[in-house]
Amino acid sequence: MFNVEELKRQVYRCTRCGWCRASPNIVCPVYESDIPFEHNAARGKIALARGVIEGQLQLTDELVRDAFTCTSCGNCQEHCLSYHPYKTGALTGEPVIDPVETIELFKTYVVEHEGALPIHKEIHDRVKQEGNPFGELASNRTDCLAEFKQKKKADVVYFVGCMSSYRLQAIAKSTARLLQKLDVSFAILENEVCCGSVLLRTGQSKEVSDLMKTNLEQIRSTGASKVVFSCPGCFMTISRDYPKFGSKLEFEPIHLSEFLVDHLGQIGINQSEIKTTYHDPCHLGRARKIYDAPREIIKAVYPNFVELNTNKELARCCGAGGGMRSAYPEISEKIARTRLEDVKNAGVQQIVSACPFCEYQFMELADKAGINLDVKDIAEILLENLK
């Protein structure tokens, strides 16, 4: 997938306008929460990539850090006038540069020349060995769903993902229970493996083809026409990135929030007065443009719903993505704290999201930040409040 020509093509198409940094409010979470210097936002990173490709800059430790301090949140892409040329009124048609893709290509270039960051290499090796980034036993994956694993053929596959299989099993169990209550005929893959998102976001794309084949062959064998994802990272990678590796998807990929919204009319819900807000996961919102479905579910349960000060296309990132949580935990934490301040200012007792990774980040850091907060997934709130 990595192609230095594509990296060259993209770096020369950056007009250096700076809208990805501040337009007029600060756009990039790394620029906002770390040091507000040029190298921390997309324009600076793309200029550095260009300097490296042209041989004017060496890949020093500092420069490698600049390539990897990016959460792949897509906020720069959302603001980039060259990505959205029609916004200028002067151009129409396809994006001429995708800043997120350019930075991910730059990461891949660095990995090809200098090797991966040590912690990212460890994650890579764990994925290769056990099929998940935590190094947990592959044989234990989806153990928590043993009672739902009988079906070999089904209309729907539930793709569980690494986070819900090993870290936030309540999401996996709630999702499976909801599908069961909705009388959905669904299967769970016998040997599901990591979708490869963590490798793509950290410049290590070589193993992704093998992971893709393993997952797609198993999905095909179930005969399913739909695959439901509770993790936006898996959803984005399989629906958007697998086709870039030459795979034709023979099923409809669908995020759990959209699947559940289509079935809301079938279920009775006990409403609750708890004041609740929603955090838009970057890979569900900006990357896949799904904003309304999770809100519809939350409002059906909690009519006392409030928006955060930045939301939908402009939502702040949680700081966990792009390999930042593992490689640069201090910056990742600062970004999360900024987002948690938004939550605190909204005066809510509960935040709901639709991404296990964002939720894990908030659960870990809310206590540390002294914020008393319940963090829940859409699957959990719906199951808990069924009549």
Ligand code: SF4
């Ligand atoms: S993807 Fe997000 S973190 Fe990365 S450069 Fe763009 S705005 Fe900054």
Ligand code: SF4
């Ligand atoms: S990446 Fe886009 S928004 Fe940022 S400086 Fe380049 S053209 Fe402008």
